[in-house]
Amino acid sequence: MQNKDKKNIVLTGFMGTGKTTVGKKIAAQLNREFIDTDDLIQERQGISISEIFRQHGEAAFRQMESDIAKELGKREGLVISTGGRLMLDPANVEALSRDGRVFCLIATPQEILSRIESDNEHKRPLLEVPNPGELVIELLKERQKGYHRFQKIVTNDKQPDEVADDLLEIFQDDPKRFSIDHPAQPYEYVVGSGILPFIRQLAGVTGTIVVITDTAVQELYGLSCGDVDHVIAIPVGNERKTLATVQTIYEQLIEIGFDRSGTIVALGGSLVGDIAGFVAATYMRGVNLIQCPTSLQAMADTSIGGKTSIDLPQGKNLIGVFKQPSMVIADVATLQTLPAEAFSSGMAEVIKHGLIADSDLLEKVENGNWHHEAGTLFTSLFDVQALVAQAIQVKIAIVQEDPFDHGRRFFLNFGHTFAHAIEQVSGYSICHGKAVAMGMVAAANLSARLGHCSADLQESIEEKLKKVNLPIRIPYLSSQLLLKAMENDKKRVGDIIRFVIPSRIGQVFVADDVDQPAILATLQEITDSNGQTE
The missing domain is CATH 1.20.1090.10 (Dehydroquinate synthase-like - alpha domain)
Structure with missing residues (x-):
């Protein structure tokens, strides 16, 4: 991964979420140049954005944004505040995230409208309509999936200094690395925030990478995995954990010429981890596997230990094999897009680990704010990372003591x-x-x-x-x-x-x-x- 002292910090999100104010504060703290893409376009064109829209049309403005994204993506050491729609274009995402960490600032529609109404400095031509509140809600819903692919920073009820401190805490914190000493294959568990684009660099992979995921995760993070060669997406649903699904994946791997020199990346929750792990264990008698869990349950539990399995009509997990990954890469930013119910479900495994072996972990659960609703996690990603790091240490210790499930590992049941x-x-x-x-x-x-x-x-x-x-x-x-x-x-x-x-x-x-x-x-x-x- 690039030295964070040079890596750009890119702020995206809806208007009124504080991108410019927070960006200037971060730039001042880091002694960096701050660039607001809207201001840069206005400066170069010599007219306001409203005039650009009126004289040249929206398509021309979007092309200006694209040109700016390509230009700034080639520079380093910047703090960049983008227009609200700039990072909804995949080409702009690719340009600015190649050498930059992207953060999405979010706030409730009510908070956004309140900030916009009190901002006399910036005109918002998009909201010059009879009922701007309804339009804000509509636009937020429309852009939700696009914004969800980035690390989110909640700005509600926070001063800009607090938001800047939260963001810098995440940006400056290095991923946590834990060694798992397994007799079949020692490997590392890496947990961090915003690390998904750096799979190849973190794992040191030089050959072909095929990501196996499901269609829901593909839509959110299929474009966020950095330098990978192919993505195979299976339909969502527990009923897909079958030999028929495995065969379909085998056929696609053969079709693209995937061989034993390649690496399979399991990107998703526990079900995807099971299926992709089983495929990696059995295709051509075994290929390299990286687990990239995107659910709390998978991060805290199922991605560690090498168990993979497939269901039969007679019961769950009746066909299985051990397949140790070469690395587990857990990006806690992906937990922000989990449904609230799925996040709570994952907390069951975290609490289980605390009840088995670690009372300090239970204190973290009891004292933390784990409020999650409508795809938004309201606690700090820094706290989530600490929770996951502590939870996985319980399982790592047990798996290392009993790698083949003959003794103490049974306690995990x-x-x-x-x-x-x-x-x-x-x-x-x-x-x-x-x-x-x-x-x-x-x-x-x-x-x-x-x-x-x-x-x-x-x-x-x-x-x-x-x-x-x-x-x-x-x-x-x-x-x-x-x-x-x-x-x-x-x-x-x-x-x-x-x-x-x-x-x-x-x-x-x-x-x-x-x-x-x-x-x-x-x-x-x-x-x-x-x-x-x-």
Whole structure:
């Protein structure tokens, strides 16, 4: 990656989000030249943007923006504030992000309108309409996908100095690197913000790179992976985790002439990581793999340890193989585009790691602001990066101690025996993270019922889950069907159902002598007969 002392800082976003004000403050702090693309165009044309639109039309103005983007993209050490639509053009994105870090400033429509109305210095010809508020909402919705590909900085209720400090904290913070000492293949886990465009540089890859992703992630980040050669996108949906999907990918790899010298990049959530990992493990007896998780669950859990699997109609993850990546690259900026429900779902795995081994991680969860709504994460990316870094260290330590899943690594299944049954019996209408949250509550209830922990432990776990909007009760599902699903769980040994249950926070153990009445009693106690989950 380029020295950040020379890398341009590019600010984009809707009008009124503070790009110019914040950009000038950052430039002053870093002793850099500040350039506002709108001001530069007006200076060179000798007329205002309104006049440019009136005399030459919008197409001519957009071409001026494109020319400016190409010009500034060849320079370094700048702070650049762009017009609101400039970075919606992929060619401009490519020009300015090649040697620049792009940040998107965002604010609510109400905040934007308030700032624009009080700004007497800049005229906004676009908003000279009878109802500018409605137009702001419409334009924000129209541009949402374009803005989502960049690191977002929330400017609501913040002074420009605070926004500048937040941005510089992210810009100046180096990615965190963690070594994973695995006997099959040691590798690094790199977590940072805005690092997705530098996959090739971070991993030191010189050959062909093929990105395997899904269509939703492709739309958001397919153009943000830097120097890659091909992108293969599969349809979204858990039902795609099949051998048929794997075969389709094999055929596309053969068609493009992909061979054993190439690298597969798994870009997406846990499902994409599983499919792409399985393909990398089996295509031509194995090719190089880089995991680039874009969901919190994948970052904190499934991208580490090398497990890959495919589903069968009879059950989840019944076909699988270990495939260690050569590197995991986790860009926490991608978490900003997760639906709120998916972010909360990932927090279940973070809390699980804290309950297994790390009470400090639980304090971070309890004390942090993890508010997420409408595709916007309202906490600092710096805090998110710290959360992910601490969560992955728990799993790294366990995987290094038990790389082939013969002992302590089984502890990572805390809550999962119940969770997999809940998923299956619900017809997978309950997502994995929510099922794990319910499963951890059930595991604590079962442990207390068997006399292994205090009854207060269940309440403590429930409070932590509620903090991040996770459910603590199972919606009405048949206890008998749940028990039957557990009996078919791949973690069973013969007729024995194995549970990971807690004795206290930071300590869990395997119980494999649990009788059916105790399991059924737990299921009945934490199942909400009214269908509510909390």
